[in-house]
Amino acid sequence: MNTAFLVVSFMNLAFVLGLLLNLGGLLTWVERKQGAVMANRIGANRAYIPVPVGRDPNGAGGFKWSKRFTLMGLFHAITDGIKMLTKENFTPPFVDTFVYNLAVWFSAVPVLVTFAVVPFGGPFQPGVMMSEVLTMVGMTGAAASVGGFFGDGVYHMQLANLNVGLLFIFAIGSTGIFSAALAGWSSGNKFSLLGALRSSSQMISYEVFMGISVLGLLVVYGTVDFNEMAQLQQQTWFGVIPKWGVLLQPHMFFVFMTALMAENKRVPFDMPEAESELVAGYFTEYTSMKMGLFMMAEFLEIAVIAGIMTTMFFGAYHIPGVVAATDAMHWAMHPELTPVNAIFGAEVPHALVVVLRVGAFLFKLIFFCWLQILIRWTLPKFRYDQVMKLGWKYMLPLSIVNVIATAAFMYVLGGM
Amino acid sequence: MTAQYLPVLMITLGALGFMAVMLGINSLLGTKRKHEQMPKIMLEPFECGSPPLQTDNRRRTAVKYYLVAILFVMFDLETVLLYPWAVLYKELGLFGLVELLVFMISLVVGLAYAWRKGALEWR
Numbered sequence: 006m007n008t009a010f011l012v013v014s015f016m017n018l019a020f021v022l023g024l025l026l027n028l029g030g031l032l033t034w035v036e037r038k039q040g041a042v043m044a045n046r047i048g049a050n051r052a053y054i055p056v057p058v059g060r061d062p063n064g065a066g067g068f069k070w071s072k073r074f075t076l077m078g079l080f081h082a083i084t085d086g087i088k089m090l091t092k093e094n095f096t097p098p099f100v101d102t103f104v105y106n107l108a109v110w111f112s113a114v115p116v117l118v119t120f121a122v123v124p125f126g127g128p129f130q131p132g133v134m135m136s137e138v139l140t141m142v143g144m145t146g147a148a149a150s151v152g153g154f155f156g157d158g159v160y161h162m163q164l165a166n167l168n169v170g171l172l173f174i175f176a177i178g179s180t181g182i183f184s185a186a187l188a189g190w191s192s193g194n195k196f197s198l199l200g201a202l203r204s205s206s207q208m209i210s211y212e213v214f215m216g217i218s219v220l221g222l223l224v225v226y227g228t229v230d231f232n233e234m235a236q237l238q239q240q241t242w243f244g245v246i247p248k249w250g251v252l253l254q255p256h257m258f259f260v261f262m263t264a265l266m267a268e269n270k271r272v273p274f275d276m277p278e279a280e281s282e283l284v285a286g287y288f289t290e291y292t293s294m295k296m297g298l299f300m301m302a303e304f305l306e307i308a309v310i311a312g313i314m315t316t317m318f319f320g321a322y323h324i325p326g327v328v329a330a331t332d333a334m335h336w337a338m339h340p341e342l343t344p345v346n347a348i349f350g351a352e353v354p355h356a357l358v359v360v361l362r363v364g365a366f367l368f369k370l371i372f373f374c375w376l377q378i379l380i381r382w383t384l385p386k387f388r389y390d391q392v393m394k395l396g397w398k399y400m401l402p403l404s405i406v407n408v409i410a411t412a413a414f415m416y417v418l419g420g421m
Numbered sequence: 422m423t424a425q426y427l428p429v430l431m432i433t434l435g436a437l438g439f440m441a442v443m444l445g446i447n448s449l450l451g452t453k454r455k456h457e458q459m460p461k462i463m464l465e466p467f468e469c470g471s472p473p474l475q476t477d478n479r480r481r482t483a484v485k486y487y488l489v490a491i492l493f494v495m496f497d498l499e500t501v502l503l504y505p506w507a508v509l510y511k512e513l514g515l516f517g518l519v520e521l522l523v524f525m526i527s528l529v530v531g532l533a534y535a536w537r538k539g540a541l542e543w544r
Contacts, residue, residue: 014428022435090443093452098464099477110440117436121429165428172504173429194466195478206486209493216500223507289467294447298440390543393489397541401496401532408503409525412510416518 013131013160021120021164024367025308028374032304034082036378043382049078085297092293100290101191108188109295112302115180116309122170123312124235126162126322126363130355131155137356162322162363163232170231171223174313175216178268182208184302185270185277189287200286203389204277208268210396215264217404221411222254222317235321247325250318257407258318260400265310266377267392269303273384276392311373319369322362488540495531499524 034049041048053073061067096102132155139148167173182205189201226234240248251258267274277286288299315321387395456464466473503524510517535541 010424011427014431018428018431018435021432022439026439090447091450091452092447093454094444094448095454095459095463097466098456099466109444110437113440114433114436117439118429118433121432164432166425167429190479192466193478194468195480196467198478198480198482202482202486206489209497210489213493213496213500216497217503220500220503220507223504224510227508227511229504229508284467284469293451294443298443393541393543397492398536405525405529405532409521412518412521415510416515 009131009155009158010160013155014164016131017162017164020125022117024125025117025120025305028308028370029301029305030082030086032307032374032378033085033300034079035374036304036381037081038078039375039378040382043379049081050075052078052080052084054080089294089297094294095292097193097290099193101193104187104191105290106295108184108191109291109298111180111184111187112299113305115177115184116302116305119174119177120309120312121164122167122173122231123309123316124161124163124232124321125312125366126359127235128159128161128232129359130157130159132157134356134359137354161232162359166230166232168230170234171219171229171317175212179208179212181268181302181306184299185287188291188299189277192287192290194290196283196285196289197287200277200283200289203283204270204287207270207274207276207389207392207396210393211264211267211274211400214396214401214404215261215268217401217408218257218260218264219317220404220408221257222250224408224411224415225253226250231316231321235316235323238320239323247320247323249320249323254318254407254411257404258314260404260407261318262314263395263400265313266380267396269306269310269377271303271307271377272381272386274392275386276389307374307377308370310377311370314373315366315369319373322366324361324365485543492535492540495535496528499528 037049040046053075056071056074057068058071059069061069096105132152135155136148136152139145139151165173185204185208186201189197189199189204192198223229226237228234228237234250238247238249242248246252270277277283283289285296288296291299466478468474503521506513506517506521506524510521513520
């Protein structure tokens, strides 16, 4: 461990937290606006900022205000925040105060921590990248000192490059159950208790086959390390078709996505918060920002699920057709396949490679966020017995059959 | 090497800090009242606006949730053992395949038993 590693880690941390918290806020707006568009409503359009456009011709010294500047309702995300921050932070007298407050901390923290192992860009050389950018701007002196500080060390655009990758996600992600169970039990409310029971029993049911459904993919990859998975998915069949997880195990893509969405407890699976039956489920008795953080955790989880799906099934930061040279230290892209090579010659600047990779990851991430909200506004909610039946009687046997079939297939083929 | 786990600690602290800032700002800006100053209805457990039947709502619950938890322990803890197998499968070859079948048969027998006994029915 050295100083450069710490600096790179702080850069990654700033990127991850900035990305997730902003996405979490934006998704509250996307949820409302996309729902409105799908239901042919106008939707979020009330919050606005008044903009002065000139002097008021009638009044003395007053301003003439513009029409309502709503920006497609984007300010709703901000007004929500302001409202929740200024509401009364109220702890009812009948709750178990310690557990009641502890449950809030379990809501968003595990969700944020699981993103630590998701690679949002490939391996990169910060020294090379920054000195390239600084030289382009014309600050040659700063370029030399930054280049000297980082050297040509290779770091990962991933917060923690853990070899346990997926296991880390399962381990940390499942602690999210604590928030539902503790919040419901400590609230001292019938709705909360029922919501907590329903959500914990739903989440543990779906965790069972979530683990088994990806086993087939792990057999093909031979690793649980997310970084290695991302690199393996850059291989191609016939030099054209990328070996993405979704093409290796297309059926398990749907099963795994179903499991993750059920873990998130959103609409097709919103048993714990069934509004018509249980008010708000396990967080009925929470007010102000405590309730806001439970809501925020759900939206953060959308982004985290999108990150996991992207990494495991959609080639992480890999752009199809744009293949980095097999020699990882040599940052040339595949010359004959890449249009950018026509501009930059055989060797593309490292900074551009990094930007393109992060851009590709963000594009896929946002696509999966959009897809989840699309599903949420398309499907009606299931009944509770249907949810349990789907998990235990359909998805679990399907996953078990898939593991055996994949293993047998791999043995017959003698490795892929 | 444990240095890779340092960023995990960093993001944990970052997430805790975010939560602390949000809750801190809320308790600074929000209205503050003592319980005595609040309307009586605010101090009751929420029950659709009707007067609550009893104040202690931590009650005994249906046993079927317990059954799900037991099934979870049975299946999930056993599938954890399959991860090392999945990673090493390419090296294990036929031995790995046979071992998987033995393991899966025991798992499927358990599932079939639970299914037959009606543990998976939600009544």
